[in-house]
Amino acid sequence: MSALTYSSRATTHPTEVGRNLLSIIAEKQTNLCVSLDLADTEKILSLLDTLGPLICCAKTHVDILPFSGPDAISAFTDRLAALAKQHNFLIFEDRKFADIGSTVKAQYGGGVYKIAQWSHITNAHSVPGPGIIAGLKEVAQEVGQPRGLLMLGEMSSKGNLGGGEYLQKTLEMARGDKEFVMGFIAQCAIPPQDGEDWIVMTPGVNLGSKGDGLGQQYNTPDLVVREKGCDVIIVGRGIIGAADPKATAEEYRKAGWEAYEKRIAA
Numbered sequence: 001m002s003a004l005t006y007s008s009r010a011t012t013h014p015t016e017v018g019r020n021l022l023s024i025i026a027e028k029q030t031n032l033c034v035s036l037d038l039a040d041t042e043k044i045l046s047l048l049d050t051l052g053p054l055i056c057c058a059k060t061h062v063d064i065l066p067f068s069g070p071d072a073i074s075a076f077t078d079r080l081a082a083l084a085k086q087h088n089f090l091i092f093e094d095r096k097f098a099d100i101g102s103t104v105k106a107q108y109g110g111g112v113y114k115i116a117q118w119s120h121i122t123n124a125h126s127v128p129g130p131g132i133i134a135g136l137k138e139v140a141q142e143v144g145q146p147r148g149l150l151m152l153g154e155m156s157s158k159g160n161l162g163g164g165e166y167l168q169k170t171l172e173m174a175r176g177d178k179e180f181v182m183g184f185i186a187q188c189a190i191p192p193q194d195g196e197d198w199i200v201m202t203p204g205v206n207l208g209s210k211g212d213g214l215g216q217q218y219n220t221p222d223l224v225v226r227e228k229g230c231d232v233i234i235v236g237r238g239i240i241g242a243a244d245p246k247a248t249a250e251e252y253r254k255a256g257w258e259a260y261e262k263r264i265a266a
């Protein structure tokens with residue numbers, strides 16, 4: 001786990017998106033990523049306008065949204081990008097690519113969503129092998145904007161096949177492209193070798209619940225950031241399902257930040 005501060009890592013991280021994310025975290029004092037699994041674009045946008053100052057990142061599942069057509073999609077992603085700029089946060093489309101390089105290339109750059117155009121961060125399973133990273137990277141380079149990839153090393157859900165040897169093999173794969181792979185989705189820190197710095201973003205975080213009856217498992221910000229050494233807490237229903245999302249997001253921000261301060265002071 002990293003005992004280094006976010007701000008020092010912001011100057012040395014091997015990826016541009018990693019440096020940007022770490023700078024935002026340090027500047028805004030927030031390691032909170034809000035997850036917006038909602039089927040209503042206006043609700044997402046108005047929530048982000050409210051929560052923007054409290055978050056470092058907004059995580060989307062764009063395929064949940066019922067768009068009337070391509071124009072509605074680009075209108076939404078343009079407004080999303082404007083909010084990200086205004087409030088200084090990154091966008092993370094949680095696409096979980098999982099196909100061969102040639103196919104994910106088409107999925108990332110094309111289709112109706114054109115994810116690479118507007119999402120700073122996306123993620124991929126390691127199941128297909130390193131070709132998935134190479135395929136996504138080709139698109140990222142064509143876009144000409146900083147784009148980063150998180151590899152899925154371990155999921156939060158009960159019975160998932162990640163972690164352990166799977167995570168280790170995923171790490172070895174990530175080492176093949178340290179300029180594009182910025183880190184992992186995992187439930188623990190990934191020990192770096194020389195010059196490495198893996199940003200770990202962690203879903204399955206909730207202060208008031210242990211799970212959801214469909215396999216989701218929750219831990220607290222203190223456990224994932226202080227004890228396990230993860231870098232970013234990803235919180236969905238804990239915030240978007242709360243009666244007062246803004247006040248609740250501030251509770252998570254504070255809990256995540258205090259857990260980080262204790263970690264680096266230890």
Ligand code: 5IU
Nearest residue numbers: 035037155156157185203204235236237
């Ligand atoms: N998500 C997980 N676990 C994972 C991965 C992604 O929960 O291992 I990878 C997503 C699913 C949902 C969000 O979009 O993170 C968590 O939402 P809740 O905080 O509402 O459970």
